Amino acid sequence: MRAAPSQEEVRRHNLGVLLRHVHVLGPTSRAELTTLLGLNRSTIGALTADLTAAGLVTEATPRDTGRAGRPSLVVRPESERVYVLAFSVAADHITAARVGLGGVVLDRREEAVERGSYTPDDAVRLITDFVTDMRAAVPAGARCVGAAAAVNGLVRRDDGRIRLGHNVGWGDEPFGAALTAALEEHPNVVVGNDANLSALAEHTRGAAVGSDHVIYLRGDVGVGAGVIAAGRLLTGFDGYAGEVGHMMVNPDGRPCACGSRGCWETEIGEPALLRAAGRGGRGREAVLALVDAAGRGDGAAQAALRQVGDWLGVGVANLVNVFNPEAVLFGGSLREVYLAAAAQVRSRLNRNGLASGREHLRLRTPQLGDDAPLVGAAELAFSGLLEDPIEVAMALELAAAP
Amino acid sequence: MRAAPSQEEVRRHNLGVLLRHVHVLGPTSRAELTTLLGLNRSTIGALTADLTAAGLVTEATPRDTGRAGRPSLVVRPESERVYVLAFSVAADHITAARVGLGGVVLDRREEAVERGSYTPDDAVRLITDFVTDMRAAVPAGARCVGAAAAVNGLVRRDDGRIRLGHNVGWGDEPFGAALTAALEEHPNVVVGNDANLSALAEHTRGAAVGSDHVIYLRGDVGVGAGVIAAGRLLTGFDGYAGEVGHMMVNPDGRPCACGSRGCWETEIGEPALLRAAGRGGRGREAVLALVDAAGRGDGAAQAALRQVGDWLGVGVANLVNVFNPEAVLFGGSLREVYLAAAAQVRSRLNRNGLASGREHLRLRTPQLGDDAPLVGAAELAFSGLLEDPIEVAMALELAAAP
Numbered sequence: 032m033r034a035a036p037s038q039e040e041v042r043r044h045n046l047g048v049l050l051r052h053v054h055v056l057g058p059t060s061r062a063e064l065t066t067l068l069g070l071n072r073s074t075i076g077a078l079t080a081d082l083t084a085a086g087l088v089t090e091a092t093p094r095d096t097g098r099a100g101r102p103s104l105v106v107r108p109e110s111e112r113v114y115v116l117a118f119s120v121a122a123d124h125i126t127a128a129r130v131g132l133g134g135v136v137l138d139r140r141e142e143a144v145e146r147g148s149y150t151p152d153d154a155v156r157l158i159t160d161f162v163t164d165m166r167a168a169v170p171a172g173a174r175c176v177g178a179a180a181a182v183n184g185l186v187r188r189d190d191g192r193i194r195l196g197h198n199v200g201w202g203d204e205p206f207g208a209a210l211t212a213a214l215e216e217h218p219n220v221v222v223g224n225d226a227n228l229s230a231l232a233e234h235t236r237g238a239a240v241g242s243d244h245v246i247y248l249r250g251d252v253g254v255g256a257g258v259i260a261a262g263r264l265l266t267g268f269d270g271y272a273g274e275v276g277h278m279m280v281n282p283d284g285r286p287c288a289c290g291s292r293g294c295w296e297t298e299i300g301e302p303a304l305l306r307a308a309g310r311g312g313r314g315r316e317a318v319l320a321l322v323d324a325a326g327r328g329d330g331a332a333q334a335a336l337r338q339v340g341d342w343l344g345v346g347v348a349n350l351v352n353v354f355n356p357e358a359v360l361f362g363g364s365l366r367e368v369y370l371a372a373a374a375q376v377r378s379r380l381n382r383n384g385l386a387s388g389r390e391h392l393r394l395r396t397p398q399l400g401d402d403a404p405l406v407g408a409a410e411l412a413f414s415g416l417l418e419d420p421i422e423v424a425m426a427l428e429l430a431a432a433p
Numbered sequence: 434m435r436a437a438p439s440q441e442e443v444r445r446h447n448l449g450v451l452l453r454h455v456h457v458l459g460p461t462s463r464a465e466l467t468t469l470l471g472l473n474r475s476t477i478g479a480l481t482a483d484l485t486a487a488g489l490v491t492e493a494t495p496r497d498t499g500r501a502g503r504p505s506l507v508v509r510p511e512s513e514r515v516y517v518l519a520f521s522v523a524a525d526h527i528t529a530a531r532v533g534l535g536g537v538v539l540d541r542r543e544e545a546v547e548r549g550s551y552t553p554d555d556a557v558r559l560i561t562d563f564v565t566d567m568r569a570a571v572p573a574g575a576r577c578v579g580a581a582a583a584v585n586g587l588v589r590r591d592d593g594r595i596r597l598g599h600n601v602g603w604g605d606e607p608f609g610a611a612l613t614a615a616l617e618e619h620p621n622v623v624v625g626n627d628a629n630l631s632a633l634a635e636h637t638r639g640a641a642v643g644s645d646h647v648i649y650l651r652g653d654v655g656v657g658a659g660v661i662a663a664g665r666l667l668t669g670f671d672g673y674a675g676e677v678g679h680m681m682v683n684p685d686g687r688p689c690a691c692g693s694r695g696c697w698e699t700e701i702g703e704p705a706l707l708r709a710a711g712r713g714g715r716g717r718e719a720v721l722a723l724v725d726a727a728g729r730g731d732g733a734a735q736a737a738l739r740q741v742g743d744w745l746g747v748g749v750a751n752l753v754n755v756f757n758p759e760a761v762l763f764g765g766s767l768r769e770v771y772l773a774a775a776a777q778v779r780s781r782l783n784r785n786g787l788a789s790g791r792e793h794l795r796l797r798t799p800q801l802g803d804d805a806p807l808v809g810a811a812e813l814a815f816s817g818l819l820e821d822p823i824e825v826a827m828a829l830e831l832a833a834a835p
Contacts, residue, residue, distance in 0.1 A: 038440060185789050194789045244670040256755075260667055260674075267662075267757025268646040271789045274754040279747055279785050281684060291750075291785040345681055348693075352676040353658075353755065355669025383681050383693040387587050387596045387673045 042078075043419055045070065049078050051417045053088055053108050055235060057133055060093070062103035079106050085421050086429035087113060087132065108133035112173045113429065115412035116162060116217060118180035118210075119405040120154050121225065122146045122251055123314055127161035129169070130409040132176075132416075134236060138165045139405075146252075146314065147200035151193075151209060159213045174427045177412035179221040180210060181228040181404030183251075188270025191222030221411055225249065226273055228407025229362055229397070230257025231264055235410050237398035244357045246350055247397065248275070250365035251315070253288075254296040254346075257407075258354060276300070280345055298342035301364055308335035318364040322371045340372025344379025351384045351392060358393045362403060366396050444480075445821050447472065451480050453819045455490055455510050457637060459535055462495070464505035481508050487823050488831035489515055489534065510535035514575045515831065517814035518564060518619060520582035520612075521807040522556050523627065524548045524653055525716055529563035531571070532811040534578075534818075536638060540567045548654075548716065549602035553595075553611060561615045576829045579814035581623040582612060583630040583806030585653075590672025593624030623813055627651060628675055629666055630809025631764055631799070632659025637812050639800035646759045648752055649799065650677070652767035653717070655690075656698040656748075659809075660756060678702070682747055700744035703766055710737035720766040724773045742774025746781025753786045753794060760795045764805060768798050 045068070052067055053059050065075050082088045090104045110131030119126040123146045128139035140161040184201060185194040191207025207222040214220065230247035239245040243262040249255050254276030258265040265272045276296035277289050284293025297303060301318055305311070308321055308331045325332035347359055361369035369376060380389065399406050416423045424430065454469055455461050467477045484490045492506045512533030521528040525548045530541035542563035586603060587596040593609025609624040616622065632649035641647040645664040651657050656678030660667040667674045678698035679691050686695025699705060703720055707713070710723050710733045727734035749761055763771035771778060782791065801808050818825045826832065
């Protein structure tokens with residue numbers, strides 16, 4: 032029940048909204064922005080002038096548009112000069128990228144790591160090396176406006192502390208603070224859960240653009256979800272929402288790493304799938320090999336996919352009943368399971384999901400693949416700038432830069 | 434990504450925020466409103482003058498405050514002149530109330546009905562009679578600013594159509610439209626799900642005031658939830674979110690009325706509890722009798738409560754893992770089950786719920802009792818007025834009324 036903003040706050044808000052449009056859509060004409068924002072032309076002109084002066088966008092006359100009359104100026108994000116650092120700490124690889132305003136990946140480094148065998152200190156060291164390495168290519172005058180990391184674990188909202196990272200083998204870790212300390216010259220590193228940030232990424236730039244009620248399911252060893260409800264990421268009180276892998280679905284099921292039994296991830300995680308097929312190995316490669324074998328007629332692999340597909344449908348039905356989403360996206364190795372066992376998933380969903388909640392439901396695969404957590408981390412890192420562009424630009428002396 | 438509002442929209446928004454404060458808190462001094470809204474004294478004075486002129490509040494000097502200096506004017510909602518109609522269609526009773534601005538129940542009618550034996554037409558007739566009956570006491574010049582009904586069923590968000598009301602025995606019903614047509618002289622009747630509206634009520638005026646991540650569980654024959662996430666009611670894409678009673682928790686469980694099997698409500702609904710104790714009867718009275726018997730040492734009743742309490746804990750743990758709420762409220766007959774089996778609920782929650790999500794969790798009983806859906810319906814009915822007070826007041830010619 033806060034009161035509405037003052038005129039100055041309105042202007043700042045509008046600057047943020049305009050910059051967000053240009054950031055998400057890329058180069059956009061003033062005429063389009065006028066329509067999108069529902070503001071008049073002179074207001075749009077004043078806002079783009081402010082953003083240009085702040086060093087955040089440039090404006091230029093487009094090439095011949097083929098139409099009569101003076102063409103509308105095109106507003107472009109200053110992608111080379113305004114960037115964030117985005118990191119992704121997954122079970123088996125660590126990635127760092129320099130991402131320009133507009134979502135342009137300017138530079139990136141990635142290294143495969145042994146699942147569960149690296150410490151938070153190892154991750155901090157590797158990321159610091161990546162950043163140092165990428166620094167050489169940063170043009171003079173460019174400014175880092177934010178930094179964020181996607182982590183496979185429970186992340187406390189208020190301080191980025193990682194409470195539980197089963198799959199990376201971490202306990203209670205002040206990862207955000209450690210990374211911030213190591214990257215001395217850069218902004219605070221905000222930390223987010225990988226499924227949450229994947230949901231944010233697909234909602235901003237992927238398969239869920241325009242859908243405001245979305246569940247992004249992410250599976251590898253464990254299973255988590257990022258939930259977009261009414262256009263906003265569901266965080267919960269502490270930031271731990273979306274631990275759907277620990278819905279108990281089978282009272283007679285196997286023990287789970289969390290201490291409970293019969294959690295959804297014990298039925299649909301990679302180990303469950305491989306075990307059901309009597310196979311060894313682990314990770315995405317092992318899942319792909321299994322799916323491949325099923326495609327070539329391997330009966331055990333086919334049966335395992337049917338079984339896991341059925342359990343996948345059970346949990347999806349639960350989530351559909353609870354959230355009434357418009358779309359469910361299957362990410363990580365659940366993408367392969369879903370594609371190979373879509374009939375089982377659908378059939379179980381039809382049996383267990385309320386008809387009302389299924390009417391407008393779409394089951395989809397994500398568009399951003401394994402980059403989703405990294406893209407989401409970049410979006411998280413940009414959020415401060417997009418909230419109040421001028422404030423951030425002034426603090427970093429962007430306009431004054433050469 | 435809508436642009437921020439114009440100055441005029443800011444004023445309207447501020448009027449709504451101020452009126453909402455007075456509506457929720459009751460009579461409030463200008464000094465308090467200045468603090469609450471973070472606006473200066475002259476702005477608050479202008480806003481209260483506008484609301485007074487519109488016939489929505491009155492201002493008066495308080496009685497001797499015992500303090501030196503001129504006392505701050507007290508702003509009171511015009512409860513007698515500005516009211517809504519709120520209805521609740523529950524499994525075994527139908528209620529109508531006239532509720533004044535400020536949440537004051539000015540008049541109410543209620544009738545017990547036979548569970549599952551009345552049609553939507555019966556409900557419309559009964560409610561219409563109630564309204565006609567209450568009309569006699571409406572003072573000249575008073576205005577109805579909204580109407581809403583809480584219904585035990587799935588309610589489609591965009592038109593108030595009831596898709597499924599298992600417990601009231603309804604199929605696909607255009608209940609909102611029928612009620613609106615029957616109550617000719619009154620505003621459109623908005624329809625909401627009873628658990629959702631109970632959550633709204635407890636969040637506005639009950640046990641969840643100040644908590645922005647709340648799950649209100651409501652149980653009788655079936656089980657539903659209203660979820661408040663980041664301060665807002667979770668609706669889902671069509672309005673069907675919160676059907677937690679149809680989470681499958683027991684693959685070997687009983688068939689559910691929804692067509693699935695092992696749904697949570699088949700383990701914790703009233704029939705499951707009574708059956709587990711080898712008892713007949715139905716409804717709240719039968720549950721209370723069972724709890725009473727357990728208190729007097731009835732072994733079968735005690736065992737049934739332990740069993741159902743355990744399943745209650747299973748589902749609550751699932752919801753805690755999925756939503757990371759600050760509070761879970763147990764409403765309807767789940768209130769009695771929770772109070773009688775809190776140890777089982779806690780114990781199961783500790784086993785199945787992630788430790789991180791339990792840290793700040795409070796398990797609570799609601800404060801508004803069986804009136805919660807009615808109170809929530811009143812809040813829903815007031816929402817249009819609180820969104821844009823002057824517009825609504827002008828349309829109804831409130832100020833011009835005698």
